[in-house]
Amino acid sequence: MPTMPDVRQMFAPASLATTAQLLSAMSRQQLDTQIQQGKLIRVWSGVYATRKPTTRDRLAALDLLMRHEAVACLGTAAALYGFDTEATTAVHIFDDGTRMRPTVGLMVHQRTGAPIRRVAGRLATTPAWTAVEVARQLSRPRALATLDAALHSSWCTPTELARVVDEQRGRRGIVQVRELLELADGRAESAMESEARLVMLDHGLPAPALQYEIEGRGSQRWRVDFAWPDARVAAEYDSVEWHAGRDEMLRDRARFAGIQELGWVMIPIVSDDVRKRPARLANRIAFHLGA
Known part of the structure; x- marks a missing residue:
């Protein structure tokens, strides 16, 4: 019985090989077995990799085909x-x-x-x-x-x-x-910040300063996503990922408290505010700007 070739030794990690190249070193049955065992991963029809391909691997595989x-x-x-x-x-x-x-x-x-x-x-x-x-x-x-x-x-x-x-x-x-x-x-640092800013502008709010730095007591400095400094109003987009752990949540709460102690109004924004209740979000910001 022929020995099964070890494709992981035949090709360097992340390298690619065409069906023709693989069949030059093994039989069709052996190739099918390697694929079934997950030792070879199909990238495109006729091109295989030894690991899950990245986008660059997939482009390189197209190079071989083209x-x-x-x-x-x-x-x-x-x-x-x-x-x-x-x-x-x-x-x-x-x-x-x-x-x-x-x-x-x-x-x-x-x-x-x-x-x-x-x-x-x-x-x-x-x-x-x-x-x-x-x-x-x-x-x-x-x-x-x-x-x-x-x-x-x-x-x-x-x-x-x-x-x-x-x-x-x-x-x-x-x-x-x-x-x-x-x-x-x-200056926008996330796609949802961009979406939130468009809601503000579409509803006639003054353009906010982006990534505005607020100076706290001593050496403390905090940066906020949106700010209207003259009104001392700031807004922050909060994502689920941002509060991925207890330490992150506590640090963020302390930051909010520190900014509020300086007399600023902090307005939290979540995705539903932007995509499902944009008018309500704009009205909330407008209320605080005019208060």
Whole structure:
């Protein structure tokens, strides 16, 4: 009985191999056994890895299938730059004439004329182009979150985003992106902060200062998500993840108390305030601003 090859020794960790390469060292039955035992993981049809593939592994596997480097776009490119607010799971690439067919987990796009650069060892659409491409396909709140995140990442500037908006004029969703670009701010540190700020602006509230630092007694300094310093009103977006443990909760409560002792009104915001009760949230803030 033939000895079963150890694929984990045949290929370095995280490396990839095509079916043809594997069959050069083992029989089809042995290959099927390795797959059934979980020693080989299917990345795409005809390409396998020795561990659960990352996005970069999946792109590298496409390189093998296409026989040249795949170009990442949309959410996949945004993830490479670090400003993917949508937790993209599918891999998005250009149709460059190779005639790759979309399949489960793979989206192939026509993007004629899109500028390309290299990031983290991969080819991808440029940061500003990527941000605008993603934003014009999303709802207003999520589009603003993408623009904010792109600016926060420092991969692109407002001027570069505005130039791409002009280059993409006439495309679906570009009018909305042009309007939102005037509101985009790289100081936002999360997508939900961006959504909350849009609620405030849409309801006619004064634009808040973002990531505002409040000086406490002695050497204490606290930073808040939103602030209206003249009214001594601040607002904070609270996520479930932020209060992941007892220590975090106690530290946050002490911070709130310290800011309130200085005469500030602290307004907590949760996701339901932003997405289900936006008018009520705006009225609550307006009340404290006018009190």
